[in-house]
Amino acid sequence: MSKKSSQRKAAAAAQAASGQTQAPVKPAAPAKPYFAGIDIVKILAAFFVVGIHTFLYNGFYSAEIRDGDTKYLVPIAMRWITYTCVPLFMITTGYLMKNKKFSPSYYKGLIRIIVIYLFIGILCLRVNHVVFHTEYTKWMIFKKYMEFNAADYGWYVNYYIALFCMIPFLNLAFNGLETRNQRLILLITISAFSVFARSMFLGFEKDNQAKLFPDYLNGMWPLAYYYAGAYIREYPPKRCFRNKLLILTVFAAAVAFITESSYKHTIADTNESNFYHFTSWHFNDYSTYPVFIMAICIFLLLFDITTSNKRVKFVLQQLSGATFATYLISYIFDRKVYGLFGGKYPPNPDGSWNFDRWTHVYKPWLYVFLHALFWGMLITYAYKIIASLCAKGVEYLRTKPEKLPKKGKKTA
Numbered sequence: 100m101s102k103k104s105s106q107r108k109a110a111a112a113a114q115a116a117s118g119q120t121q122a123p124v125k126p127a128a129p130a131k132p133y134f135a136g137i138d139i140v141k142i143l144a145a146f147f148v149v150g151i152h153t154f155l156y157n158g159f160y161s162a163e164i165r166d167g168d169t170k171y172l173v174p175i176a177m178r179w180i181t182y183t184c185v186p187l188f189m190i191t192t193g194y195l196m197k198n199k200k201f202s203p204s205y206y207k208g209l210i211r212i213i214v215i216y217l218f219i220g221i222l223c224l225r226v227n228h229v230v231f232h233t234e235y236t237k238w239m240i241f242k243k244y245m246e247f248n249a250a251d252y253g254w255y256v257n258y259y260i261a262l263f264c265m266i267p268f269l270n271l272a273f274n275g276l277e278t279r280n281q282r283l284i285l286l287i288t289i290s291a292f293s294v295f296a297r298s299m300f301l302g303f304e305k306d307n308q309a310k311l312f313p314d315y316l317n318g319m320w321p322l323a324y325y326y327a328g329a330y331i332r333e334y335p336p337k338r339c340f341r342n343k344l345l346i347l348t349v350f351a352a353a354v355a356f357i358t359e360s361s362y363k364h365t366i367a368d369t370n371e372s373n374f375y376h377f378t379s380w381h382f383n384d385y386s387t388y389p390v391f392i393m394a395i396c397i398f399l400l401l402f403d404i405t406t407s408n409k410r411v412k413f414v415l416q417q418l419s420g421a422t423f424a425t426y427l428i429s430y431i432f433d434r435k436v437y438g439l440f441g442g443k444y445p446p447n448p449d450g451s452w453n454f455d456r457w458t459h460v461y462k463p464w465l466y467v468f469l470h471a472l473f474w475g476m477l478i479t480y481a482y483k484i485i486a487s488l489c490a491k492g493v494e495y496l497r498t499k500p501e502k503l504p505k506k507g508k509k510t511a
Contacts, residue, residue, distance in 0.1 A: 133412045136404035138419035140191055143401070145422040147184035148252075149429055149468040153460055154178050156437035162452035163375045166366045174457050175365075175377070176358040179393070185255065185385055186324050186394035188422075192262070193328025194402065198274070201267035209263060212423065215482055216256045219427045220249025226431050251430040262321055269322065273329050282333065286326045290391065293320040298387040305369050305380055320386030327395055331402065338403050350396035357382055357389035417476060425468075425475030432467040 154160065159178070164171045199205060224240065227233040240249070247253035276282050296312035297320065336342050361379040364370065370378055382389055406412055440463045444455045 132405035132407050134403065135406045135412060135415050136402040137191060137194065138415035139404060140187055140398055140401050141419040141422045142415070143397070144184045144187035144191070145425045145472070146468055147181040147187070148426050149433075149471065150177070150181035150464055151184055152429070152433050152467075153464050154181075156433055157440065157456045157460060157463070158446075158452055159457070160377050162377065162454075164362070164365045164377060165375055168366070170454065171365075172358055172362060175361050176354055178377075179357050179361070179382075179390065180354060182385070182390055183394040183397055186390060187398060188255075189262075189321055189324035190328040190331070190394060190398045192259075192266075193325035193330075194332045194398075195328075196266050197270060197329040197332045199266050199270060201271075205267060206264075209260060211482060211486070212256060212259060212263075215424050215478060216247070216250055216253060216427065217244070218478065218482075219424065220244060220253065222428065223250045223430055226434065231434070250427045252427055255426065258321065262325065266325075269325060270329070273326060273333075279334060282330060286323070286330050289319060289326055290323040292316045293318070294323045294386050294391045295388050297384065298381045298389075300381060305367075317386055320384075323386075323391065324394065327391075328398070331395075331398065335403065336399065343400060346396050346399045350393055350400070353389045353392040353396065357387075357393075360389075418472065421472065421476040421479040423475075424478045425471045428474050428478065429467055429471035432470045436463045436466050 154174075159174060162171070220243070224235060224243070228235060235243075243249040247257035250256070273282060273285065276285060291312055292314075293316055296310065296314035297317040299311040300308040301311055302308040357379075360382065361377070364379050365375060365377050370376075381387065384390075406415075440456070440459075444453045444459065447453050
Protein backbone atom coordinates (compact mmCIF):
# COMPACT_ATOMS: atom_id res chain seq x y z
CA MET A 100 0.00 0.00 0.00
CA SER A 101 1.36 3.42 -0.92
CA LYS A 102 2.05 6.09 1.63
CA LYS A 103 -0.59 8.49 0.15
CA SER A 104 -3.27 5.78 0.21
CA SER A 105 -2.52 5.05 3.86
CA GLN A 106 -2.79 8.72 4.71
CA ARG A 107 -6.21 9.01 2.98
CA LYS A 108 -7.53 5.96 4.85
CA ALA A 109 -6.23 7.27 8.16
CA ALA A 110 -7.87 10.65 7.56
CA ALA A 111 -11.18 8.97 6.65
CA ALA A 112 -11.04 6.79 9.80
CA ALA A 113 -10.34 9.84 11.96
CA GLN A 114 -13.24 11.72 10.37
CA ALA A 115 -15.61 8.78 10.95
CA ALA A 116 -14.46 8.46 14.56
CA SER A 117 -15.21 12.15 15.19
CA GLY A 118 -18.73 11.78 13.72
CA GLN A 119 -18.01 14.07 10.77
CA THR A 120 -19.01 13.22 7.24
CA GLN A 121 -17.59 14.55 4.05
CA ALA A 122 -19.70 17.33 2.49
CA PRO A 123 -21.36 16.16 -0.74
CA VAL A 124 -20.00 17.68 -3.91
CA LYS A 125 -22.47 20.17 -5.37
CA PRO A 126 -23.55 19.30 -8.89
CA ALA A 127 -22.57 21.76 -11.58
CA ALA A 128 -25.22 24.42 -12.15
CA PRO A 129 -27.13 23.84 -15.39
CA ALA A 130 -26.47 26.31 -18.19
CA LYS A 131 -28.80 29.29 -17.92
CA PRO A 132 -31.24 29.26 -20.87
CA TYR A 133 -30.77 32.03 -23.37
CA PHE A 134 -33.83 33.82 -24.71
CA ALA A 135 -33.13 33.29 -28.39
CA GLY A 136 -36.62 34.34 -29.42
CA ILE A 137 -35.71 38.03 -29.74
CA ASP A 138 -32.88 37.15 -32.12
CA ILE A 139 -35.25 34.97 -34.14
CA VAL A 140 -37.81 37.80 -34.36
CA LYS A 141 -35.16 40.22 -35.67
CA ILE A 142 -33.89 37.74 -38.26
CA LEU A 143 -37.44 36.98 -39.37
CA ALA A 144 -38.17 40.72 -39.65
CA ALA A 145 -35.14 41.17 -41.92
CA PHE A 146 -36.32 38.20 -44.00
CA PHE A 147 -39.76 39.80 -44.29
CA VAL A 148 -38.18 43.11 -45.38
CA VAL A 149 -36.70 41.35 -48.39
CA GLY A 150 -40.04 39.65 -48.94
CA ILE A 151 -42.12 42.82 -48.98
CA HIS A 152 -39.75 44.35 -51.52
CA THR A 153 -40.27 41.27 -53.68
CA PHE A 154 -43.86 42.40 -54.31
CA LEU A 155 -42.59 45.84 -55.23
CA TYR A 156 -39.99 44.72 -57.75
CA ASN A 157 -41.57 41.66 -59.38
CA GLY A 158 -44.51 43.65 -60.74
CA PHE A 159 -47.23 42.19 -58.49
CA TYR A 160 -48.87 45.58 -58.01
CA SER A 161 -49.51 45.82 -61.75
CA ALA A 162 -51.29 42.44 -61.93
CA GLU A 163 -54.94 42.59 -63.00
CA ILE A 164 -56.98 40.63 -60.46
CA ARG A 165 -60.57 39.84 -61.42
CA ASP A 166 -63.45 38.09 -59.69
CA GLY A 167 -62.68 34.37 -59.61
CA ASP A 168 -58.88 34.81 -59.61
CA THR A 169 -58.62 33.02 -56.27
CA LYS A 170 -55.05 31.95 -57.02
CA TYR A 171 -54.08 35.47 -55.96
CA LEU A 172 -55.29 34.88 -52.39
CA VAL A 173 -51.97 33.24 -51.42
CA PRO A 174 -49.70 36.06 -52.67
CA ILE A 175 -52.07 38.63 -51.11
CA ALA A 176 -51.84 36.80 -47.77
CA MET A 177 -48.04 36.61 -48.01
CA ARG A 178 -47.91 40.26 -48.91
CA TRP A 179 -49.62 41.15 -45.66
CA ILE A 180 -47.61 38.71 -43.55
CA THR A 181 -44.33 40.16 -44.80
CA TYR A 182 -45.78 43.62 -44.14
CA THR A 183 -45.18 42.99 -40.44
CA CYS A 184 -41.42 43.45 -40.98
CA VAL A 185 -41.05 47.02 -39.69
CA PRO A 186 -43.66 46.55 -36.92
CA LEU A 187 -41.67 43.56 -35.64
CA PHE A 188 -38.54 45.72 -35.42
CA MET A 189 -40.56 48.38 -33.55
CA ILE A 190 -42.03 45.91 -31.05
CA THR A 191 -38.57 44.46 -30.46
CA THR A 192 -37.23 47.96 -29.78
CA GLY A 193 -39.88 48.51 -27.12
CA TYR A 194 -39.16 45.12 -25.57
CA LEU A 195 -35.40 45.63 -25.39
CA MET A 196 -35.28 49.32 -24.46
CA LYS A 197 -38.13 49.63 -21.98
CA ASN A 198 -35.76 50.33 -19.09
CA LYS A 199 -33.41 52.77 -20.81
CA LYS A 200 -32.98 56.00 -18.86
CA PHE A 201 -31.88 59.46 -19.83
CA SER A 202 -28.13 60.08 -19.59
CA PRO A 203 -25.49 61.71 -21.79
CA SER A 204 -23.98 58.28 -22.52
CA TYR A 205 -27.34 56.96 -23.76
CA TYR A 206 -27.00 58.86 -27.01
CA LYS A 207 -23.79 57.03 -27.86
CA GLY A 208 -26.07 54.25 -29.05
CA LEU A 209 -26.78 56.30 -32.16
CA ILE A 210 -23.16 56.16 -33.32
CA ARG A 211 -23.44 52.62 -34.71
CA ILE A 212 -26.68 53.43 -36.57
CA ILE A 213 -25.29 56.60 -38.14
CA VAL A 214 -21.89 55.18 -39.09
CA ILE A 215 -23.37 52.09 -40.76
CA TYR A 216 -25.90 54.26 -42.58
CA LEU A 217 -23.17 56.60 -43.83
CA PHE A 218 -21.07 53.71 -45.12
CA ILE A 219 -23.91 51.84 -46.83
CA GLY A 220 -25.07 55.17 -48.26
CA ILE A 221 -21.71 55.44 -50.00
CA LEU A 222 -22.13 51.94 -51.44
CA CYS A 223 -25.68 52.64 -52.67
CA LEU A 224 -24.74 55.94 -54.29
CA ARG A 225 -21.75 54.30 -55.93
CA VAL A 226 -23.83 51.45 -57.33
CA ASN A 227 -26.47 53.87 -58.64
CA HIS A 228 -23.77 55.92 -60.34
CA VAL A 229 -21.62 53.13 -61.82
CA VAL A 230 -24.23 50.48 -62.62
CA PHE A 231 -27.35 52.55 -63.29
CA HIS A 232 -25.56 55.72 -64.50
CA THR A 233 -27.25 58.07 -62.06
CA GLU A 234 -25.46 61.42 -61.88
CA TYR A 235 -25.10 63.28 -58.58
CA THR A 236 -23.86 66.76 -57.75
CA LYS A 237 -22.20 67.43 -54.41
CA TRP A 238 -25.35 69.20 -53.27
CA MET A 239 -27.53 66.24 -54.27
CA ILE A 240 -25.30 63.87 -52.28
CA PHE A 241 -25.45 66.14 -49.25
CA LYS A 242 -29.23 66.44 -49.62
CA LYS A 243 -29.67 62.68 -49.89
CA TYR A 244 -27.67 62.09 -46.72
CA MET A 245 -29.54 64.73 -44.77
CA GLU A 246 -32.91 63.36 -45.93
CA PHE A 247 -31.81 59.77 -45.27
CA ASN A 248 -32.05 58.79 -48.93
CA ALA A 249 -28.37 58.02 -49.52
CA ALA A 250 -29.15 54.41 -48.66
CA ASP A 251 -32.43 53.96 -50.49
CA TYR A 252 -34.12 52.20 -47.55
CA GLY A 253 -32.80 54.83 -45.16
CA TRP A 254 -36.24 56.16 -44.22
CA TYR A 255 -36.11 53.65 -41.35
CA VAL A 256 -32.98 55.40 -40.04
CA ASN A 257 -34.88 58.69 -40.12
CA TYR A 258 -37.65 57.12 -38.06
CA TYR A 259 -35.35 55.26 -35.68
CA ILE A 260 -33.22 58.28 -34.76
CA ALA A 261 -36.34 60.24 -33.80
CA LEU A 262 -37.73 57.32 -31.79
CA PHE A 263 -34.35 56.64 -30.15
CA CYS A 264 -34.13 60.21 -28.89
CA MET A 265 -37.63 59.94 -27.41
CA ILE A 266 -37.23 56.54 -25.74
CA PRO A 267 -36.01 57.72 -22.29
CA PHE A 268 -39.05 60.00 -22.04
CA LEU A 269 -41.46 57.41 -23.41
CA ASN A 270 -40.15 55.09 -20.71
CA LEU A 271 -40.81 57.68 -18.03
CA ALA A 272 -44.45 57.76 -19.09
CA PHE A 273 -44.73 53.96 -19.12
CA ASN A 274 -42.64 53.06 -16.07
CA GLY A 275 -43.99 55.98 -14.07
CA LEU A 276 -47.46 54.42 -14.02
CA GLU A 277 -48.22 52.46 -10.88
CA THR A 278 -50.35 49.54 -11.96
CA ARG A 279 -50.75 47.07 -14.81
CA ASN A 280 -54.18 48.47 -15.66
CA GLN A 281 -52.76 51.96 -16.05
CA ARG A 282 -50.09 50.72 -18.45
CA LEU A 283 -52.68 48.74 -20.39
CA ILE A 284 -54.87 51.84 -20.71
CA LEU A 285 -51.85 53.80 -22.00
CA LEU A 286 -51.26 51.13 -24.67
CA ILE A 287 -54.95 51.01 -25.61
CA THR A 288 -55.20 54.81 -25.83
CA ILE A 289 -52.14 55.18 -28.07
CA SER A 290 -53.27 52.27 -30.26
CA ALA A 291 -56.85 53.52 -30.55
CA PHE A 292 -55.93 57.02 -31.75
CA SER A 293 -53.14 55.93 -34.08
CA VAL A 294 -53.47 52.36 -35.38
CA PHE A 295 -57.23 51.78 -35.07
CA ALA A 296 -58.21 55.36 -35.92
CA ARG A 297 -56.48 55.04 -39.28
CA SER A 298 -58.32 51.94 -40.44
CA MET A 299 -61.46 51.30 -38.37
CA PHE A 300 -64.61 52.22 -40.31
CA LEU A 301 -68.35 51.89 -39.77
CA GLY A 302 -70.28 50.84 -42.85
CA PHE A 303 -69.40 48.75 -45.91
CA GLU A 304 -69.79 51.13 -48.86
CA LYS A 305 -66.57 52.82 -49.91
CA ASP A 306 -68.04 56.29 -50.34
CA ASN A 307 -70.44 56.12 -47.42
CA GLN A 308 -68.34 55.11 -44.41
CA ALA A 309 -67.51 56.80 -41.15
CA LYS A 310 -64.36 56.48 -39.08
CA LEU A 311 -64.82 55.12 -35.61
CA PHE A 312 -62.08 57.24 -34.01
CA PRO A 313 -60.68 60.70 -34.78
CA ASP A 314 -57.50 60.07 -36.72
CA TYR A 315 -55.62 63.34 -36.27
CA LEU A 316 -52.91 61.49 -34.29
CA ASN A 317 -52.46 58.59 -36.72
CA GLY A 318 -48.81 59.56 -37.23
CA MET A 319 -48.12 58.29 -33.70
CA TRP A 320 -48.50 54.64 -34.76
CA PRO A 321 -44.80 53.80 -34.07
CA LEU A 322 -45.48 54.53 -30.40
CA ALA A 323 -48.23 51.92 -30.36
CA TYR A 324 -45.76 49.24 -31.46
CA TYR A 325 -43.12 50.50 -29.02
CA TYR A 326 -45.49 50.39 -26.07
CA ALA A 327 -46.75 46.96 -27.15
CA GLY A 328 -43.18 45.66 -26.86
CA ALA A 329 -42.69 47.41 -23.52
CA TYR A 330 -45.92 45.95 -22.16
CA ILE A 331 -44.97 42.41 -23.21
CA ARG A 332 -41.59 42.86 -21.51
CA GLU A 333 -43.27 43.98 -18.29
CA TYR A 334 -46.11 41.42 -18.36
CA PRO A 335 -45.10 38.44 -20.53
CA PRO A 336 -47.92 35.93 -21.05
CA LYS A 337 -47.53 32.48 -19.55
CA ARG A 338 -45.61 30.17 -21.84
CA CYS A 339 -47.93 27.24 -22.48
CA PHE A 340 -49.49 25.35 -25.36
CA ARG A 341 -52.94 26.81 -24.74
CA ASN A 342 -51.72 30.40 -25.01
CA LYS A 343 -49.66 29.68 -28.11
CA LEU A 344 -52.63 28.02 -29.79
CA LEU A 345 -54.84 30.99 -28.97
CA ILE A 346 -52.25 33.43 -30.36
CA LEU A 347 -51.86 31.34 -33.52
CA THR A 348 -55.65 31.31 -33.97
CA VAL A 349 -55.87 35.10 -33.66
CA PHE A 350 -53.00 35.46 -36.13
CA ALA A 351 -54.69 33.17 -38.67
CA ALA A 352 -57.98 35.06 -38.27
CA ALA A 353 -56.25 38.42 -38.84
CA VAL A 354 -54.48 37.11 -41.96
CA ALA A 355 -57.72 35.64 -43.35
CA PHE A 356 -59.63 38.85 -42.65
CA ILE A 357 -57.18 41.26 -44.26
CA THR A 358 -56.60 38.91 -47.22
CA GLU A 359 -60.31 38.52 -47.94
CA SER A 360 -60.91 42.24 -47.43
CA SER A 361 -58.12 43.23 -49.84
CA TYR A 362 -59.25 40.70 -52.42
CA LYS A 363 -62.83 42.01 -52.37
CA HIS A 364 -61.66 45.62 -52.63
CA THR A 365 -59.41 44.71 -55.57
CA ILE A 366 -62.08 42.93 -57.63
CA ALA A 367 -64.83 45.44 -56.78
CA ASP A 368 -66.38 47.56 -59.54
CA THR A 369 -65.14 50.66 -57.75
CA ASN A 370 -61.58 49.53 -58.56
CA GLU A 371 -62.15 49.55 -62.32
CA SER A 372 -60.46 52.93 -62.71
CA ASN A 373 -57.37 51.35 -61.09
CA PHE A 374 -57.48 48.49 -63.66
CA TYR A 375 -58.23 46.01 -60.86
CA HIS A 376 -54.72 46.23 -59.50
CA PHE A 377 -54.12 45.25 -55.88
CA THR A 378 -55.73 47.76 -53.56
CA SER A 379 -57.26 48.13 -50.12
CA TRP A 380 -59.51 50.96 -49.02
CA HIS A 381 -58.57 50.71 -45.38
CA PHE A 382 -55.41 48.66 -44.92
CA ASN A 383 -52.43 49.99 -46.79
CA ASP A 384 -49.99 51.09 -44.14
CA TYR A 385 -48.18 49.80 -41.06
CA SER A 386 -50.73 51.69 -38.99
CA THR A 387 -53.66 49.35 -39.69
CA TYR A 388 -55.11 47.15 -37.01
CA PRO A 389 -54.87 43.74 -38.76
CA VAL A 390 -51.14 44.35 -39.32
CA PHE A 391 -50.84 45.51 -35.70
CA ILE A 392 -52.53 42.31 -34.50
CA MET A 393 -50.48 40.05 -36.79
CA ALA A 394 -47.17 41.62 -35.72
CA ILE A 395 -47.99 41.25 -32.02
CA CYS A 396 -49.03 37.62 -32.56
CA ILE A 397 -45.81 36.76 -34.40
CA PHE A 398 -43.79 38.38 -31.62
CA LEU A 399 -45.71 36.52 -28.90
CA LEU A 400 -45.26 33.21 -30.70
CA LEU A 401 -41.48 33.56 -30.89
CA PHE A 402 -40.08 35.95 -28.27
CA ASP A 403 -39.83 33.47 -25.37
CA ILE A 404 -38.03 30.68 -27.25
CA THR A 405 -34.96 29.64 -25.25
CA THR A 406 -31.84 27.62 -25.90
CA SER A 407 -28.95 26.31 -23.78
CA ASN A 408 -26.83 25.45 -26.81
CA LYS A 409 -23.87 27.83 -26.89
CA ARG A 410 -23.30 27.38 -30.61
CA VAL A 411 -26.92 28.13 -31.47
CA LYS A 412 -26.79 31.16 -29.18
CA PHE A 413 -23.61 32.44 -30.85
CA VAL A 414 -24.96 32.00 -34.39
CA LEU A 415 -28.27 33.70 -33.60
CA GLN A 416 -26.52 36.62 -31.91
CA GLN A 417 -24.29 37.19 -34.92
CA LEU A 418 -27.17 37.02 -37.37
CA SER A 419 -29.51 39.25 -35.37
CA GLY A 420 -26.75 41.76 -34.71
CA ALA A 421 -26.39 42.29 -38.47
CA THR A 422 -30.06 42.78 -39.31
CA PHE A 423 -29.83 46.58 -39.50
CA ALA A 424 -27.03 46.50 -42.04
CA THR A 425 -28.77 43.64 -43.87
CA TYR A 426 -31.91 45.74 -44.19
CA LEU A 427 -30.08 48.75 -45.64
CA ILE A 428 -27.78 46.94 -48.05
CA SER A 429 -30.51 44.67 -49.43
CA TYR A 430 -31.37 47.52 -51.84
CA ILE A 431 -28.22 46.85 -53.86
CA PHE A 432 -29.13 43.21 -54.42
CA ASP A 433 -32.76 44.08 -55.11
CA ARG A 434 -31.63 46.31 -57.95
CA LYS A 435 -29.31 43.63 -59.26
CA VAL A 436 -31.52 40.54 -59.23
CA TYR A 437 -34.98 41.73 -60.26
CA GLY A 438 -33.93 43.00 -63.66
CA LEU A 439 -32.65 39.51 -64.47
CA PHE A 440 -35.66 37.89 -62.84
CA GLY A 441 -38.11 39.94 -64.90
CA GLY A 442 -36.29 38.99 -68.08
CA LYS A 443 -36.53 35.30 -67.19
CA TYR A 444 -40.29 35.54 -66.60
CA PRO A 445 -41.49 38.21 -69.06
CA PRO A 446 -45.11 39.38 -69.27
CA ASN A 447 -47.66 37.13 -70.92
CA PRO A 448 -48.25 37.56 -74.69
CA ASP A 449 -51.25 39.80 -73.93
CA GLY A 450 -49.07 42.00 -71.73
CA SER A 451 -50.57 40.83 -68.43
CA TRP A 452 -48.51 39.98 -65.38
CA ASN A 453 -46.86 36.57 -65.52
CA PHE A 454 -48.01 34.55 -62.48
CA ASP A 455 -44.78 32.50 -62.75
CA ARG A 456 -43.11 35.47 -61.11
CA TRP A 457 -44.97 34.50 -57.96
CA THR A 458 -44.48 30.74 -58.16
CA HIS A 459 -40.72 31.31 -58.53
CA VAL A 460 -40.51 34.22 -56.11
CA TYR A 461 -38.42 32.21 -53.64
CA LYS A 462 -35.43 32.46 -55.98
CA PRO A 463 -34.81 36.23 -55.82
CA TRP A 464 -36.10 36.36 -52.24
CA LEU A 465 -33.48 33.90 -50.97
CA TYR A 466 -30.76 35.33 -53.21
CA VAL A 467 -31.22 38.87 -51.92
CA PHE A 468 -31.61 37.82 -48.29
CA LEU A 469 -28.53 35.58 -48.16
CA HIS A 470 -26.29 38.02 -50.00
CA ALA A 471 -27.51 41.00 -47.97
CA LEU A 472 -27.08 39.02 -44.74
CA PHE A 473 -23.51 38.07 -45.65
CA TRP A 474 -22.48 41.63 -46.44
CA GLY A 475 -24.49 42.96 -43.51
CA MET A 476 -22.53 40.71 -41.16
CA LEU A 477 -19.25 41.77 -42.79
CA ILE A 478 -20.05 45.46 -42.38
CA THR A 479 -21.23 44.95 -38.80
CA TYR A 480 -18.06 43.04 -37.89
CA ALA A 481 -15.91 45.74 -39.49
CA TYR A 482 -17.73 48.39 -37.47
CA LYS A 483 -17.22 46.44 -34.24
CA ILE A 484 -13.50 46.06 -34.88
CA ILE A 485 -13.04 49.74 -35.72
CA ALA A 486 -15.17 50.82 -32.74
CA SER A 487 -13.15 48.57 -30.43
CA LEU A 488 -9.83 49.98 -31.72
CA CYS A 489 -11.11 53.54 -31.31
CA ALA A 490 -12.27 52.80 -27.74
CA LYS A 491 -8.89 51.31 -26.87
CA GLY A 492 -7.14 54.31 -28.40
CA VAL A 493 -9.23 56.75 -26.38
CA GLU A 494 -8.67 54.74 -23.19
CA TYR A 495 -4.91 54.67 -23.84
CA LEU A 496 -4.79 58.43 -24.30
CA ARG A 497 -6.73 58.93 -21.07
CA THR A 498 -4.52 56.69 -18.97
CA LYS A 499 -1.19 57.44 -20.63
CA PRO A 500 1.12 59.07 -18.06
CA GLU A 501 2.46 62.47 -18.96
CA LYS A 502 6.06 62.50 -20.01
CA LEU A 503 8.29 63.93 -17.33
CA PRO A 504 10.40 66.89 -18.46
CA LYS A 505 14.01 65.98 -19.11
CA LYS A 506 16.40 67.09 -16.46
CA GLY A 507 18.58 69.89 -17.66
CA LYS A 508 22.36 69.64 -17.63
CA LYS A 509 24.01 70.81 -14.50
CA THR A 510 25.96 73.97 -14.91
CA ALA A 511 29.11 74.78 -13.10
